[in-house]
Amino acid sequence: MALDRFFPRRKPQVNRAEQDTPDLWAKCPKCKANIYLRELEQQLYVCPKCGFHNRVNPQKRADVLLDGPLEVWSGHIWPVDALEFHDTETYPDRLKRAQQKTGRPDAILTGRGELDGLPVALAIMDFEFSGGSMGSVVGEEIARAAERAAAEGIPFVLVAASGGARMQESALSLMQMAKTTIALEGLARRGLPYISILSDPTTGGVTASLATIADVIIAEPGALIGFAGPRVIQQTIRQNLPEGFQRAEFLLTHGMVDMVTDRREQRAELSKLLRLLQARIGPKVPAKSSEAGASEAGASQPAPQEGEHHHV
Amino acid sequence: MSKPVPTPPDHAASSAQHSIDQLQDRIRDLEQTAHDTGQNLDLALGPLREQLQELHSQKLPSRWERVQLARTAGRPTALDYAEWICTDFVELHGDRVYGDDQALIGGPAYWQGRRVMLLLQQKGRDTKDKIKRRFGSANPEGYRKAVRLMDLADKFGLPVVALIDTQGAYPGLEAEERGQGWAIAESIQRMSRLKVPAVCAVIGEGGSGGALAIGIGNRVLIMENAWYSVISPEGAASIIWKDASKAPTAAEALKLTAPDLLALGIVEEVIAEPAGGAHLNPQQAAHNLGQVVSRHLDELAQQSPEQWQQGRAERFRKLGAFEER
Ligand SMILES: [Zn+2]
Numbered sequence: 164m165a166l167d168r169f170f171p172r173r174k175p176q177v178n179r180a181e182q183d184t185p186d187l188w189a190k191c192p193k194c195k196a197n198i199y200l201r202e203l204e205q206q207l208y209v210c211p212k213c214g215f216h217n218r219v220n221p222q223k224r225a226d227v228l229l230d231g232p233l234e235v236w237s238g239h240i241w242p243v244d245a246l247e248f249h250d251t252e253t254y255p256d257r258l259k260r261a262q263q264k265t266g267r268p269d270a271i272l273t274g275r276g277e278l279d280g281l282p283v284a285l286a287i288m289d290f291e292f293s294g295g296s297m298g299s300v301v302g303e304e305i306a307r308a309a310e311r312a313a314a315e316g317i318p319f320v321l322v323a324a325s326g327g328a329r330m331q332e333s334a335l336s337l338m339q340m341a342k343t344t345i346a347l348e349g350l351a352r353r354g355l356p357y358i359s360i361l362s363d364p365t366t367g368g369v370t371a372s373l374a375t376i377a378d379v380i381i382a383e384p385g386a387l388i389g390f391a392g393p394r395v396i397q398q399t400i401r402q403n404l405p406e407g408f409q410r411a412e413f414l415l416t417h418g419m420v421d422m423v424t425d426r427r428e429q430r431a432e433l434s435k436l437l438r439l440l441q442a443r444i445g446p447k448v449p450a451k452s453s454e455a456g457a458s459e460a461g462a463s464q465p466a467p468q469e470g471e472h473h474h475v
Numbered sequence: 476m477s478k479p480v481p482t483p484p485d486h487a488a489s490s491a492q493h494s495i496d497q498l499q500d501r502i503r504d505l506e507q508t509a510h511d512t513g514q515n516l517d518l519a520l521g522p523l524r525e526q527l528q529e530l531h532s533q534k535l536p537s538r539w540e541r542v543q544l545a546r547t548a549g550r551p552t553a554l555d556y557a558e559w560i561c562t563d564f565v566e567l568h569g570d571r572v573y574g575d576d577q578a579l580i581g582g583p584a585y586w587q588g589r590r591v592m593l594l595l596q597q598k599g600r601d602t603k604d605k606i607k608r609r610f611g612s613a614n615p616e617g618y619r620k621a622v623r624l625m626d627l628a629d630k631f632g633l634p635v636v637a638l639i640d641t642q643g644a645y646p647g648l649e650a651e652e653r654g655q656g657w658a659i660a661e662s663i664q665r666m667s668r669l670k671v672p673a674v675c676a677v678i679g680e681g682g683s684g685g686a687l688a689i690g691i692g693n694r695v696l697i698m699e700n701a702w703y704s705v706i707s708p709e710g711a712a713s714i715i716w717k718d719a720s721k722a723p724t725a726a727e728a729l730k731l732t733a734p735d736l737l738a739l740g741i742v743e744e745v746i747a748e749p750a751g752g753a754h755l756n757p758q759q760a761a762h763n764l765g766q767v768v769s770r771h772l773d774e775l776a777q778q779s780p781e782q783w784q785q786g787r788a789e790r791f792r793k794l795g796a797f798e799e800r
Binding site for chain 2: 246371
């Protein structure tokens with residue numbers, strides 16, 4: 164597949180760490196092929212031999228989807244240890260480690276950018292930070308980003324990568340499922356698209372709330388997506404799980420996602436979808452009559468209609 | 476918005492809770508005064524704090540004991556409460572897509588004379604019944620039926636009363652195939668969109684998303700010995716220590732009891748149970764639950780539809796603990 168077709172304007176960005184890395188080859192975890200790091204990066208961390216999708220960090224994810232830089236919204240709120248949670252280590256120690264590892268306060272990056280010329284709000288979960296788990300900060304950042312997107316009248320794209328709600332914040336984490344779901348309602352009220360990209364893995368409370376209420380759900384090839392973990396299910400039913408269970412392709416077969424899309428095609432797919440779904444930003448279809456013209460003018464400034472968001 | 480639990484004097488556990496609440500209030504007031512005036516009130520605060528610790532450690536069951544109380548054989552089930560509190564309950568069946576889940580049931584009824592739509596997580600009464608209902612763990616059909624009943628509640632202006640009692644949604648192969656996560660998410664979303672008020676009460680176990688699915692209330696209440704958490708103590712113990720027998724330790728860490736949740740602002744009110752737990756005097760427990768839910772329904776009845784929708788959204792929007800920097 165010609166990458167240029169999808170990224171006509173974008174130059175691959177190489178950060179310093181990669182340029183300096185002495186290890187120029189990476190081994191694909193799936194097909195074991197040795198791949199030149201530079202090529203892997205150009206392929207957006209998808210194995211050029213077997214199509215395996217390696218996990219990518221939020222910044223790279225933003226680079227993959229956007230024309231230019233992300234105008235970062237998140238990063239000003241920090242997690243606290245409201246429950247004084249202590250298991251094998253304290254929650255503050257756990258947080259500190261994750262913060263040092265990822266350089267961000269919590270498992271989320273949000274902001275605004277342009278995707279093929281279209282303004283979008285992006286919320287990207289960081290699996291490297293405590294398994295992408297959703298606690299109060301992740302919930303609050305997503306809620307704020309969704310509200311800001313609604314206020315600015317731009318679509319919202321979530322890239323999910325999460326083991327679920329964060330155990331160390333217990334019921335407070337659980338409540339983030341409700342909070343994010345409710346905050347995303349503002350987009351629905353204003354007729355703004357919400358699209359989620361489910362990457363590996365998307366499970367637990369994130370699957371059971373914000374990730375699956377999107378207008379369109381895109382799954383990344385091979386991604387593990389589900390509510391209960393495979394191990395828990397196996398313990399419950401006491402039999403082996405079928406091949407490919409809870410993988411993106413399995414979910415497509417069962418009608419749970421709209422498409423399974425290679426990372427290298429996601430930007431193009433999103434661009435197409437957003438133009439189709441958003442009457443006011445797409446290329447205008449020439450009006451054939453004065454009536455069509457009138458309705459189009461109406462569509463360019465949709466009024467929020469509170470009573471018109473029935474369950475579907 | 477929260478009101479203290481009415482506590483009969485003969486009620487050991489909840490009068491202890493009452494004393495703790497009073498003591499906590501006094502300590503908070505003194506701390507505020509110390510903060511505002513710059514006075515050092517440590518001499519006064521010290522003994523009060525000790526007294527509070529004493530009350531916590533001696534008078535109240537531990538968190539793990541409460542979890543066990545919530546699971547005790549003979550503890551009233553949601554259907555028991557519905558039968559004792561409600562009249563003319565008409566159970567409606569099926570999600571109109573796949574099947575009729577027995578772990579999450581519901582239908583219209585009168586709640587002490589008030590028209591409501593009941594949503595009940597039902598664990599089952601005897602072994603056969605429990606197996607049929609998967610011990611209260613619903614499949615996607617249960618949540619989709621709940622969504623259908625919420626549609627009816629909106630259409631006919633019936634306030635929703637949800638009684639929560641589940642260890643969690645059923646973690647089965649077919650449940651995943653039929654979109655367990657999707658069904659829960661839809662239920663959360665649908666409940667947040669209700670044009671009628673909703674009162675939810677955790678009556679036993681409130682396990683994770685499977686409980687939250689019918690927990691988006693204008694008021695969320697919890698019975699004194701019930702628990703509500705992102706994960707069961709056993710689940711947390713298996714993740715943390717790879718050992719489910721560490722559940723008592725996990726229960727402490729998860730802060731999952733009624734007093735914990737009241738302190739965190741996750742519930743509006745704790746409903747008192749008879750001394751020793753609801754199973755020792757089910758009728759008294761039903762009386763308490765019936766009265767408290769009725770009071771909240773009556774308060775909400777004074778509000779407008781906009782207030783119901785907005786109030787519910789705002790209630791959940793503000794939950795969470797973090798700091799701005
Ligand atoms: Zn490969």
